[in-house]
Amino acid sequence: MLKTMMAAYLPGDARVVLKEVAVPMPGINQVLIRMKSSGICGSDVHYIYHQHRASDAASGKPLYQGVINGHEPCGQVVALGPGCRHFKEGDRVLVYHISGCGFCQNCRRGFPISCTGSDKAAYGWQRDGGHADYLLAEEKDLIRLPDALRYEDGAFISCGVATAYEGIVRAKVSGSDTVLVVGLGPVGMMAMMLARGRGAKRVIGVDLLPERLALASQLAVMDVGYLATTPDLVQVIVEHTKGGADVALDCSGNPQGRLLALQASADWGRVVYIGETGKVEFSVSADLMHHQRRIIGSWVSSLFHMEKCAHDLTDWKLYPHQAISHRFTLEQAGEAYALMASGQCGKVVINFPE
Template sequence: MKTMLAAYLPGNSTVDLREVAVPTPGINQVLIKMKSSGICGSDVHYIYHQHRATAAAPDKPLYQGFINGHEPCGQIVAMGQGCRHFKEGDRVLVYHISGCGFCPNCRRGFPISCTGEGKAAYGWQRDGGHAEYLLAEEKDLILLPDALSYEDGAFISCGVGTAYEGILRGEVSGSDNVLVVGLGPVGMMAMMLAKGRGAKRIIGVDMLPERLAMAKQLGVMDHGYLATTEGLPQIIAELTHGWRGCCARLFR
């Protein structure tokens, strides 16, 4: 039996490395040799706090003891029966949520908002990318262009994908003002995507001046403010004609 090293997060500031069996791909599945696997901010919570749950479901922990890592990128080395869209040797990234594929949100291309029972996040409810190999569903793969590195692909898996769905569902277009509160990796990407969609005005708010400076340097923000700015709600209201121009699509 071929084995591999894999990382688990039992809590208590611990990363547990275990030797486990290399999985075998089943129908519509592929085996990926990991080349890069990102550490998301949400992963950091689990390093320190064992099996965190939500207030809405305190008895159902988000992290259920699987191999961690939901920002995986690598190369296909084996394929199960039924795979049609990829081939061995392809460089791929894996979208971090495996949806059921049948609910309305999945059918619209929004698996992160899947409402079906089959929804599972890599690294949380099924084995993730912090290992030498990853077993993934073919439907969750995105081909990685040659111009992008494996590290680029790992960031796209979650950081870009999460922001992309928000921008699409908000139907951002050239007539919109966009307010992004929190300019971490996902927030920064939301501004980049909003700019790419032609948003009329992009406003960023953060606690850290260096994040505002980076957004300005990247050219993705028209107005930036510290969250502690006095009179900030009124400033934004004036920029967006009473907030409505900034929020209408989000609440539709």
């Protein structure tokens, strides 16, 4: 095995820096993963690539701490540290991208994303992530990748797909539901795919960019798509659905997108806010209470649901890699991030040689 590897860092100012660093060695209960595919997430672009905006409310320290970037890793186990019992060399795995303390209430619920322990660390944010030839991970953070799925699928599941899946599960999408998805970036496209997998009778998409509507249409999971600039769009959707969507998911994080999701949902509709950042303003009585609507906030996923998502996709024969529009090598990471930041794309991944 090589002693050094290439790794990508995000110093801010819309730059990517490649460095040669030592290949890590696994310690107790740790595994070394040879990276095969590593996704680029919108949160990296918003919070790290442009500028290091996010900080910890309690300590004031920046959340991104100058580590190897990439929190959507998928690869193959090549070495095990002492104490590992559940995985073996050669296993194909994806990595839940938050390593929690394991003992707080949220970790006990299976949600390390909401860990309140002091040693919580996100891959690619507080500890080294997947934009390198090798990744050092805790064995407890691994999920086995089903044989029917590609490494690209696993990378996408490790954050974006599982985030959409959690929203679909919390909304209890079923065959009785018309589902509206606002914001057709990678997470929005996956929300449509997963809604179809759960049996939704009708799936409607909305986005500002015609290019994203076109890409979403190619997935063959959307019944109709609308540009966000369509006049009287709320009324158009309400008329098309004969009363509004049973479930509306906002994946845009945009104030107008969130409001559209709420106002275009039916009486007793379930509205899930998935998209990060931003605000929303609405009339509590007219938009929420008088229609008996329910707003659900959903952040990433649980370990259990991430694993179940991988198996459900296999059973449904639905493959997230179909939403990948661009693939890059690690040496092209700068181009990959610039494209993702432009928004003129679907999912973007960095792939590694076999």
